[in-house]
Amino acid sequence: MNQAAATLTPGFAQPVQDAQRVFRAVLEAMARPLQPQALAVPLTPPAPLTAEAGGVVLTLCDEQTPLWVDPQLHRHHEVTAWLGFHTGAPLVAAAAEALFCLASSPDAVPPFEDLSPGTDQEPHRSTTLIVQAEQTGSRQRLRGTGPGIREALDWDGHGMTEQFRTARAEHAGGFPRGVDVLITGRGTVTGLPRTTVLEPTGPDTAAEGGA
Amino acid sequence: MYVAVKGGEKAIANAHALLAQRGSGQEDSGESAAQERIASRQLRGQMGVLVSRVMNEGSLYDPNLAAKALLQAQGDVLEAVTLLRSYRTTLPRFGATVALDTGALPPERRISATFKDLPGGQQLGATFDYTHRLLAERLQVSEIPKDTEEEDDAAPGTMPRITDLLGHGSLVEPDHPEDWADEDPGDLTREPTTFPMTRPERLQALARGDEGFLLSLGYSTQRGFGNTHPFAGEVRVGEVEVLFEPAEIGYEVPIGRIEITECQMVNQFVGSAEKPPQFTRGYGLSFGRAERKAMSMALVDRALRSEEFGERRISPAQDEEFVISHADNVQAAGFVEHLKLPHYVDFQAELVLLRQLNAEFEGSEDAG
Amino acid sequence: MLAEPRIVYNEGYLDEQTKRVVRRALLKGIAIPGFQVPFASREVPMPRGWGTGGVQVTASVIGPDDLLKVIDQGADDTTNAVSIRQFFERVAGSESTTRTDEATVIQTRHRIPETPLAEGQILVYQVPIPEPLRFLEPRETETRRLHALEEYGLMYVKLFEDISRYGHIAKTYDYPVMVNGRYVMAPSPVPSFDNPKMHMNPALQLFGAGREKRIYAVPPYTSVESLGFEDFPFEPQQFDQPCQICGSSGVYLDEVVTDDAGGAMYVCSDTDHCTRAASAVGFRASRTRGEWDFPATGTGTEGAVQ
Structure with a gap:
């Protein structure tokens, strides 16, 4: 353990202040869906984990929060060791048993049905999904409405596969049950709580759609 | 002309200074008060029962801190409990200790109301039970007669718990059901309260519950509000070793000794088609010398198990949500006393409505 | 030791x-x-x-x-x-x-x-008290179920009873939303x-x-x-008079009793708003000037302590 710890990159340099700053960005992100919030995290987690996603996990997870990471992250022993050492969060094999799911890319997100939406009496016992989405470029044309959005916001769906979006929309009637998503980009975090309604506004301009 | 009140900061500072002065004893003893301050060590040594109560309801075994808290609180038990609790909650957790073996503890006091004699015998120990409640002009310490010490020679471990004795004949329900997995009981102070609770969670809540509240509830079960037919199977007081097993070491190490009071109530027997009738049990455990608390806790624990035994739930002491939601005296005291805070915005709102209703009432009288 | x-x-x-x-x-x-x-x-x-x-x-x-x-x-x-x-x-x-x-x-x-x-x-x-249904149903186990089922009939019954009794919804604060x-x-x-x-x-x-x-x-x-009804919609309380310090109207007022003969004056409950509104209109009766006038002890001795 000591040997492993010695090779790990450090966590937050200033645990109290850094966690507070990250949390405020995440809080704003969840309160103002689809609007990227600036997130500067002085952190060097092992690749392919990004500083932004790593910072969010360090801020929110601990011994009490079962954590699922996608197979790609799981293959990188340094990543799981780093997460385990700095948060103490138990890693679980089934996404449904996790309070937090961490995906290294939108394609690595488990099927919506595999995530826990909570129950009608305890809708808060539901998955929070953290998705790394480094690449830029718009993929979908969407319009978002719901709490936290003044009237409506256009969104390019960056960080979410169309498959996931469709499955999410199909389960929207299950509110208050649902899954909340945090999408981390380069220096940003964007929130997508279960209350945000996404509707396509035009033809899908994704790769295969245009041809 | 009206000038708005301001200066809350100054008022608060004055109030704190006055409070400190009232607690200093200067009014009684004049100039030399500084030398006459009660040391927390004295309080711990001479008011041990009070210190135990603060440790129990403060959920922290630390006689030194409990004594300090009592002094700072000028003897206000609930204030002292609040001080201790709000310190305790900031302390880091290293883990849970190994379950205490109360059967092995050499009791300083052990009595049973169910058998005249039993292995290990009855031992009165330090008790108020048979003192004549006559105010003494001067407190005296009499010598402990010699022969008591010889009885003490009985080796530890020869005082099996009364429930273990009865358990051999299957007359009393066992400590736990056969399919029991010894799961981590959870921690009431670290997890949100939701009902219904598990029995371990309930016992945690009772252990930190207000002694007076539990006493009255326990009493109510004896008077028919939730009949549990209790016998004090055993009450024992003694010091027990606390063991901890750090994950990185892998074996148990003793980390200290604590004084505890344990009460096993033997209650109303219950049987079914599958099982012969057995006595049921209620359990109480408290820090230090706190017999009344442990007994009350055991009575209420048993009453709260009514559903488990298919008994009719008709009395307050059997109502889990009622008992647990109101047993915590830090919560109760805070909310009752918060009525002292300004409420004039809400009161104003009520005034406006009441005046309007009265005006309408008089208007309709005039019309009629 | x-x-x-x-x-x-x-x-x-x-x-x-x-x-x-x-x-x-x-x-x-x-x-x-x-x-x-x-x-x-x-x-x-x-x-x-x-x-x-x-x-x-x-x-x-x-x-x-x-x-x-x-x-x-x-x-x-x-x-x-x-x-x-x-x-x-x-x-x-x-x-x-x-x-x-x-x-x-x-x-x-x-x-x-x-x-x-x-x-x-x-x-x-x-x-x-976070539970809006608490005084209609004291049990947490029950109110949790009611919220899950979106079953709020109890609340509407209570508001309707107020109307039939007083002609108004008699809830002036902590009014459910x-x-x-x-x-x-x-x-x-x-x-x-x-x-x-x-x-x-x-x-x-x-x-x-x-x-x-x-x-x-x-x-x-x-x-x-x-909450309200079509024929008895929610009506927030209003005050007829303005603040007697800053002159603001449409604000919430404290009633300050000025004598024992029914005298009272009405001033802003929001002290920050009042201070700034007063200075904007040049009122001199600034709220910041007054000092807490309570003596430190019941005997009225000033400055019993520092």
């Missing part, structure tokens, strides 16, 4: 583990507007019922870049507001202000400021006068009930409708 260990508290009082508990609850509260999230509320060094929920929320949110404002009954200088502000100054070293428009975090008991809030501001409410068309929520004991301010507010509204161990939230720009 060993030396006694020193008594040491964490920076900001709450430990990081506790903050994470509160933070996770806040995020779920925002994702499910109006739903009461249970959380492992900790003791804080003030009595339960005196704002321990609000304090835990504020302590979990606030950082070095924030400006904190604390009000009780709308005023910055009521004793409990002063006490809570001093707590944060002492344990978190936070900067504070009395100006609503400058504050980034505002902790409040019983009022919503008159000055409209803006995006980026956070309003933290201290909540005594429907959040985002789904959850009936207790707005905390703010006067019904303040209820309309919650609707589509640009600020984030967070609610902390420490003793009852619940956290809930209303995100910005979220529908908050006060």
